[in-house]
Amino acid sequence: MFSTVLIANRGEIALRVARTCREMGIRTIAVCSDSDRESAVARYADKCVRIGPAQPRRSYLNAAALVTAALQNGAEAVHPGYGFLSEDPDFAEICEANGLTFVGPPAALLRRLGDKAQAKEIARAAGLPVLPGSSRSLLTAEEAREVADRIGYPLIVKATAGGGGRGMTVVRDSRDLGRAWGQARAVAQATFGDPRLYIERFLENARHIEVQVLGDGRGGVVELGERDCSVQRRRQKLIEETPAPGLPRELSERIRAAAVHAACEVNYAGAGTYEFLVDDGDFVFMEVNCRIQVEHPVTELVTGIDLVREQLRVAAGYGLSVTQADVQLRGVSIECRINAEDPLRDFMPTPGTVTEFLPPSGHFVRVDTHGFPGFRVTADYDPMLAKVSVWAPDRRQAIARADRALQEFRVVGRGVHTTQEFLREVLRHPAFRAAKHTTDLVDTMNQEPEHG
Incomplete structure (x- = not known):
């Protein structure tokens, strides 16, 4: 196993990786920008290096600053x-060229699956259903119009190298394609x-359903169940849960089997997520995320498996510590993202300084956060302050526990607003409680009289 790992990130995920490393006896090197010198991970890690x-x-x-920090401080791997x-x-x-192990899929696989258009073709070749669209990346609006005329509207323009909902634009009419194309290209x-x-x-x-997989890089792949990520704003997730509520068992089994098959076809290594859209009782492949996901805590809560530990094991050449037979899904878990944003x-985003910060606690409540009193929310980074995840034996109790945890969370700051009260409204919404919600739920809520 590695003796020292550099964590090439910031915020709650950097702190979360550092914690597993400490449990495994691995020394950690954190990195920080000038504005993050007093961050939670900078204080927690064994050493912190300023990188810019x-x-x-x-x-x-x-990349040069990160690799230099790793080499100068004895790191063997980079997470x-x-x-x-x-x-x-x-x-x-x-x-890899500098003798450092990258904790994730190898570069060649990242190149194939990171290109979202190419990933669709790989999925198609593996027999997965995919949405009609371009079979390769496009460079001009003229090329886009040719494809649009073939597949029809509405359509969505996506960044080939995209992720996290960024660089996506929905186009409902041919007259809007040119404007949307230019906008999406600039964002990308x-x-x-x-x-x-x-x-x-x-x-x-549609419903947004994803499957968490772990691959050993030797042809072995296990799946850790599916997650529902349909509660979104601007194609970015707000609430995730597992298992996906109301999803027929037969459909769940087919989606999970498709994810495993596709991952085996490319000899997947490490943690990854195969994402799908579900509509009219069937599913289509959307994309692969070749990394740990923001919402991984819900999977950890229902399986008891530490995904970061498995990532490190695979990267170090030890393979996975679990087989498919070891995976037991118990109960229901829901995650709510607390962002420094104003839903109204x-x-x-609402940059500012947090003056009071008191996360919730209690039985079966997990909080992943890098916030603290005095923390500065800046416009330079994603505005997520925390993730509140809960576990319960059934969905009714999980919703009640998530609502209680959100109610307990106290964040006060000059100019800082958060999404926590809006998330409580989502949890109480009849469509969400009945597991009838789709990716348009937030838009629907914003059109309702009390939100208008």
Whole structure:
């Protein structure tokens, strides 16, 4: 096993990785930008190295600075967390070229599956159903129009190198395609450094279902159940739960089997998520996320399996510690993301300084956070403050526990608003409670009289 790991990330995921490393007896090197020098992980890790100014391009996205910090401080491996460089094949190659183990799929696989258009074709070749759309990345609006004329509207424009809901634009009419294309291309270039886009048919009122897999890189793959991620705003998730409520058992089994088959076909290594849309009793493949997911705590709560530990084991060459027969799914888990955003202003981020920060606690409540009194929410990074995850024997109790935990959470700050009260409204919404919600739930709520 590794003796020292550099964590190439920030926020709650960096702290979460550091905790598992400590349990495994692994020394941790944290990195920080100038604005994160007093962060929770900077204080928790065995050592923290400054890598640049607040701007991500000059710090957390600076591959040279990260690799230099790793080499100068005796790290043998680099854990990228999620976001930033976690799915960047060039970064994985740079790590490997410098004798560092990248904790994730190898660069060649990241390159194949990280290209969302290519990943669709790989899934199609493996026999998975996919949405009609472009079979490759597109560079011009003219190319997009040719595909759009073939597949029809509504459609969605996506960044080839995208993730986390960023760089996506829904187009409902041919007259809007040119504007949407230019907008999505600009966002893709600014966010991912890659302007390439692809398009596919957009499903209205679908459910977003994903399957957590672990691969040993030797052909062995286990699945840890499915998650429902349908509560979203602007294609970014707000609430996730497992198992997916109201999903017929036969359909769940087919989706999970499809994910395992697809992962085996590419000899997947590490933690990954195969994402699908469910509509009219059937499913279609959407994309693969080749990293740990933000919502991984719900899977850990129902399985008892530490996903970061499994990532480190696979990267170190030990393989997985579990087989499919070992995986037992117990109870229900729900995760709510507490973002520093104002739901009354279209979820606009609200930078400021947190003056009071008191997370909830109690039985079967897990809080993943990097917040504390005095924490500064800046416009440089994602506004997520915490993830509140709960476990219960059944969904009714899980919803009640999540609502109680959100009610307990106290975040006060100058200029800082959070999503916690809005999330409580979602938990109480009849469609959510009846497990009839789809990806349009938040939009529907915003059109209801009490939100209008």
